[in-house]
Amino acid sequence: MKNISLVIATLFISGLSFGQKLVVYREKFKIGFQDSSGNVIVPAKYSFVERFSEGLAAVCLKDKWGFVNQAGKEIIPLKYDNVWSFSDGLARVGKKGRYGFIDVTGKTIIPLKYSNALRFSNGFTQVERNGKWGIINLAGKVVAPLKYDNIGVSGFYNGFALVEKNGKWGCIDTTGKEVIPVRYNDIAYFEEGFAAVKIGEKWGFIDQTGKVVIAPKYDEAFFFDNGLALVKLGKDSSSDVRYGFIDKTGAVVVPIIYDEAKVISINVNGLYPEGACAWLRLGNKKIFIDKNGTEIK
Incomplete structure (x- = not known):
């Protein structure tokens, strides 16, 4: 409190x-x-x-x-x-x-029987007992058994919850079924039907069936928005970190050459040009792109 x-x-x-x-x-x-x-x-x-x-x-x-x-x-x-x-x-x-x-x-x-519990959202919440986490509904019924080491803080989002067991991540649906096997080093929530996953030391994307649709070759990958996803090459400890955007086929739409990039989710008070969905910086030059990856002049 x-x-x-x-x-x-x-x-x-x-x-x-x-x-x-x-x-x-x-x-x-x-x-x-x-x-x-x-x-x-x-x-x-x-x-x-x-x-x-x-x-x-x-x-x-x-x-x-x-x-x-x-x-x-x-x-x-x-x-x-x-x-x-x-x-x-x-x-x-x-x-x-x-x-x-x-x-x-x-x-x-x-x-009052749980060691920890979060706030209900959309009819579900995460609960913990004896060091293991699960999900219950508003009636207190266990939807996902208390067997996970961790559950994503957002609970169910777009129909899926992220779950971790023995250092590996996967997804369950609202019935508690493991629809994405718990086998990834890391995973993000699904957006526009795709989720970023970490396999080994690289990030790629899977669809909602668990099929790898974009091979893991990036050092970091973010969510899809308007059909584009921000990706990064290079480690943060390196001086050679570069950003760009790919589409859902894995094609590079905005070259991965930029020093810095940020997705624009909300254009508050017209701070950015109309239609801008992201900005990128290369050296001292900053550009804005639209949902097609085209630079806004």
């Missing part, structure tokens, strides 16, 4: 109507909530408070955590050692080093 260090901080509260805001205020080293007119909604009596999520905010008093609603009522008692905010209708809670999940009424939905 993040400690509150601001004396006054504006919080945009999900679930409040008409764009209403609440502000955190501090009084005699305690924290509460006021509305935008200065009316006290939650008295300043807590050591820490968190942002409202799904109508509830986590609060802490005397090292115990619980939740208040937007009227300031403590509807989930302050009895937990730590909590996370609500997502997908459930919040992770912990006692004596064990974690489970409660709903917005405070009812325990998933018993």
Whole structure:
């Protein structure tokens, strides 16, 4: 949980109507909530408070955590050692080093039996017990058995989760089936049907059947976006590191000669030329390219 260090901080509260805001205020080293007119909604009596999520905010008093609603009522008692905010209708809670999940009424939905657990997202979350990780759904049903050494932090993304066992990586689907064998030195999430994989010391790409579609020959490979993927030749410890772009056939679209490169996912406030999907630098010259790999003049 993040400690509150601001004396006054504006919080945009999900679930409040008409764009209403609440502000955190501090009084005699305690924290509460006021509305935008200065009316006290939650008295300043807590050591820490968190942002409202799904109508509830986590609060802490005397090292115990619980939740208040937007009227300031403590509807989930302050009895937990730590909590996370609500997502997908459930919040992770912990006692004596064990974690489970409660709903917005405070009812325990998933018993506090795990050594670690993450936040639910799109109906799933990662849990750990006895040093092994798996995935459960909102009902607490184990979707992927707790047998992995690690699971990608994003959980399921585009229908796949990254899993690691004995230093090798693969993918499972939302049923827990290992659809990409756990045999790669590293792996990235699928984008546009392809995933970058590390075989030995080199990176290439596989499709969703696990077929190698672009041979591993790069020192680093990134995700596909608009049909192009950024690739790198040369180690970071070397002075001869070069970047360029390939297409889904493996053909080099932008020569791998550039000193630096970056994919542009969002053009905030028109910072980059219209239509730019990446920039590259060679010496003192920087260029922008469009989704076809063509330089924008």
